Amino acid sequence: MDRLHPGQRGHRRLAAGFHRLLAERDLALGSPPGREPRQPTPIRAAAVLWPTTEGTGRLARRSTDLLPQLLGLATTEIGHRARGTSRQLDARAERALREALDGLPRTPFLRRSVPRARMEG
Template sequence: MRPVRFAALGDSLTQGVGDPVEGGWRGWAALLAPSLAESPVDFTNLAVSGAQTRDVLDRQLPAALALRPDLVSVVIGVNDTLRCTFAIHEVAARLDTVYGALTRQGATVLTACLPDPGTMLGLPGALARPLARRQHAVNSVVHALSERYGTLHLHAGSDAWISDRAMWSADRLHPGERGHRQLAVRCHALLAGAGLATGPAPTAEPELPAPGRAASVRWLATAGTGWVARRCTDLLPQLLTLAAEELRHRARGTSARLDLRASAAVSAALAAVTVGEVEEAA
């Protein structure tokens, strides 16, 4: 009997950033892999830090299809929300193509919704709300497409674990070891409930202590400075524009219009991929 094949697609979260091991990163997907079966599991991590949905579609999907995996995780979208090029209709179209291609090949697809980066980074309200609105839009698309394609979907966007500092690494955006283990444990429970994970559950307790305040300061003074600079160059001008719009609507008492606009964009994006699916079938 051949080993279970598990391929992981996504960005730095799935790459394992925040869960350091000798020689690199480990992460929730690598922690999950051995628990999928009693026998060895053939695990390939295709995730790349900084990846967006277009990277998953253009680069990671072809590699995954070539592996013909039994299980594929697709956890992506946060980096899209952090770019000035964010467009929910493009995110929806890409994810629809990715989920569809994998399920048509016979793979079980594992998806997840995620917390918004503004909340995780502790940004002021006027800056955080536009990012929260974008992440909510991405999560809504992932929910709808997960239901359409019958994926196994993990709801990880609004749980108590988000406010538990011990779950997060020094950068406040990626889970630490405990957080990665929490994701692995929850994914295992989801797969086991569907009869798709027969090995023992991953261990929830971390091997290393959670990073303290000093580690956060060191991160900001070293790697964090470069991360912030890259995001500021790309996102900050538009984010400031979004924040100004947020404040104008708040002053006028019309903030609900921004939420309605975002909801309408999600509905239009999902309608577009549905129309495309019908036309392709015809």
């Protein structure tokens, strides 16, 4: 499920991983994000109330772009899982990350060439 839509801890883990990769290339600004949420877990009433207030509007706004993408991701994930080839998704994400990082322009902050990246975790 975290591949489709990570929770708060999943988002923080991704952000910390990207910060680490940027820091390895002298491109990170500031300290890394914390891995634990800063805000307390919402009380049960707030968790139930949110979908009926803000969640409905957000879903309506995002359903034209996010929903088709999520359905496509879920279909791909189910197909790979059924065939036992889920590692291909990770390899594809790793290649995309490597290509994006390799495509970064050299800047004054970058004193050496961009090394190959590897997603971990």
